[in-house]
Amino acid sequence: MIISSSSMEAVEESLGEARKTFSSGKTRSVEWRKKQLRALIELIHDNEENIFKALHDDLGKHPTEAYRDEVGVVLRSLDTALSSIEKWVAPKKSSVPLLFFPAKGEVLPEPLGAILIFSSWNFPFSLALDPLIGAISAGNTVILKPSDQAPACSSLLANTIPLYLDCNAIKVIEGGPETSERLLQLKWDKIFFTGSPRVGQLVMFAAAKHLTPVVLELGGKCPTILDSLSNPRDFKVAVKRIVGGKWGPCSGQACIGIDYLLVEEKSASTLIELLKKIIGRFYGENPRESKSMARIVNKHHFARLHNLIKDPRVAASIVHGGTLDEDSLFVEPTILLDPPLDAEIMTEEIFGPFLPIITLKNIEESIEFVNSRPKPLAIYAFTKDETLKRRIISETSSGSVTFNDVMIQFLCDTLPFGGVDQSGFGRYHGKYSFDTFSHEKAVMQGSFFPEIEPRYPPWTLFKIKFIRLAYRLDYFRLVLLLLGLKR
Incomplete structure (x- = not known):
């Protein structure tokens, strides 16, 4: 109907x-x-x-x-x-x-x-x-x-x-x-x-x-923590997956998509150059002409995204992209380096193709950074450091945690999917x-035998002793006790 x-x-x-x-x-x-x-x-x-x-x-x-x-x-x-x-x-x-x-x-x-x-x-x-x-x-x-x-x-x-x-x-x-x-x-x-x-x-x-x-x-602002991976191949794979997780699903309009990236200062310039290179490989030199990138859903959401980067302080942090076309509802893959943390782009869920990169002195600071914000639907972390993994699992709260990949938890039917706190509740x-x-529904099938009389009034000292013991002893010891007490 x-x-x-x-x-x-x-x-x-x-x-x-x-x-x-x-x-x-x-x-x-x-x-x-x-x-x-x-x-x-x-x-x-x-x-x-x-x-x-x-x-x-x-x-x-x-x-x-x-x-x-x-x-x-x-x-x-x-x-x-x-x-x-x-x-x-x-x-x-x-x-x-x-x-x-x-x-x-x-x-x-x-x-x-x-x-x-x-x-x-x-x-x-x-x-x-x-x-x-x-x-x-x-x-x-x-x-x-x-x-x-x-x-x-x-x-x-x-x-x-x-x-x-x-x-x-x-x-x-x-x-x-x-x-x-x-x-x-x-x-x-x-x-x-x-x-x-x-x-x-x-x-x-x-x-x-x-x-x-x-x-x-x-939803929420899902962070990605990128450790300084010593193996160049691992680092390249991580960045490819970050590009795929940020701009691949519905042009960033995904509740479990990457919202922002946490990285050590020493890795920022290498990261940005590799991000640009992979974006070019995925979406071409002119992403506007790419058939592989979804568009913004409507003019209302386009205007919302435009407002996020109109702040001059935010615009100054753009290191790649930033082109918008309202007629085609196109927003270019855009990278921002250390935008102001009090700007709307860092306080509200982006839900679009902007990727803020936040630099830290050391990657362990990422835990405090994530904990200073509402609990996200997902946390992604690229690291081989088992101590850091344990800390992320035990010291942060989120709907899910995925290491060394992005968004694959959504496709795994054997894991529950859902949020926590402001990112939602319930799972499916x-x-x-x-x-x-x-x-x-709990179903219990009782029997008419045996009938334990101490469960009924009138209450006596014997019955309270029996009930106390009933919560502490197994059934057979209790029956033996009951028989002994009756004698």
């Missing part, structure tokens, strides 16, 4: 139908879940070229980038879910203390109900379909609200999903902020939001009215997605 410019009545009707479908019990069937997942695979295979075109229309993404960051991510997630879902839904036996013998315990994952997913514009397919896969795998009904800032992708999702998936259980609602506000007025069983911290606050505020649990996948990917959209 597609709803554009949604009225409150239409939104409520859509949610009501999703709840009715959930109440029917059909989504609890493993076969139903598998059927929807297979249908998603079919949707992607049938519409791959349309997906590439929509991503190019909205963001200027090359098909290779689109497959790497969107299509491939979703297909891999679908394969993981299809091959694992039977194991995920199976009840898990739980160890029960002998005190409760012969009772048995298990943990049963059950679906939550009606889920609301807000996806983001920078990866409009993977950030819509990846959480959807988790919600379906867990047996929920879903209302998906794509970002209106990627209109071609939103339209494609709205027009294709009802053709492939169960339209009584999985719906797409298009619209702008007004539609989102209407959706948030309703009671959901869980809300999954990907976007900015500012909007995340609004989502959480609205959810609190109904005590709705939320997952917030936000692989089994973690299933868990996020499930309730782990």
Whole structure:
């Protein structure tokens, strides 16, 4: 069902139908879940070229980038879910203390109900379909609200999903902020939001009215720590990965992209020259003509980026790039050396193709620098120093830490993905997605024998002694004690 410019009545009707479908019990069937997942695979295979075109229309993404960051991510997630879902839904036996013998315990994952997913514009397919896969795998009904800032992708999702998936259980609602506000007025069983911290606050505020649990996948200023690697080859590989992690995914418009770089003063000039060289190799002498670099999503975000470097103090720190073209929404890969730390470019998430380099006397100072700022979604560190690695892990806090590479943690289904503090909370990917959209229900099977009388009033000195011991001793010793005390 597609709803554009949604009225409150239409939104409520859509949610009501999703709840009715959930109440029917059909989504609890493993076969139903598998059927929807297979249908998603079919949707992607049938519409791959349309997906590439929509991503190019909205963001200027090359098909290779689109497959790497969107299509491939979703297909891999679908394969993981299809091959694992039977194991995920199976009840898990739980160890029960002998005190409760012969009772048995298990943990049963059950679906939550009606889920609301807000996806983001920078990866409009993977950030819509990846959480959807988790919600379906867990047996929920879903209302998906794509970002209106990627209109071609939103339209494609709205027009294709009802053709492939169960339209009584999985719906797409298009619209702008007004539609989102209407959706948030309703009671959901869980809300999954990907976007900015500012909007995340609004989502959480609205959810609190109904005590709705939320997952917030936000962002933050993700630092990269570059140690002075003694091997020139390692240093070159590190810089290549930094260039790929800064400008490769959606022209820097990525929540887990590199925001700024920390390096020792002695390495700065070598680093900058190598960055320039690799940028030229990746995007040519005139990046404006490159087909391998995505564009800024719209004029609003272009103006925001322009404002970041309008400050004369910031402009003076530019050592490479700095060209902007509003007509084509192009921003050149730009390197800044030691911009003022109180400037907006160093206090707000950049979300674009500017790379500030901050120099330090020694790389160990990077830990204090990172800790002086809000907790990031990711920390990247290129180093062979095991002591520095241990310090980064133990002395900093972030959604994830990746050593000697960038952004690969997002593609690893066996690791949870999510933020901490201002960078968000909740986690997903692989089994973690299933868990996020499930309730782990504790089930305990008791027995009518034996009947331990000291658990009941009237209270006596004997009973309090017995209860004290019950918390300290195992079951069989307790029974023996009880028999002895009774004699």
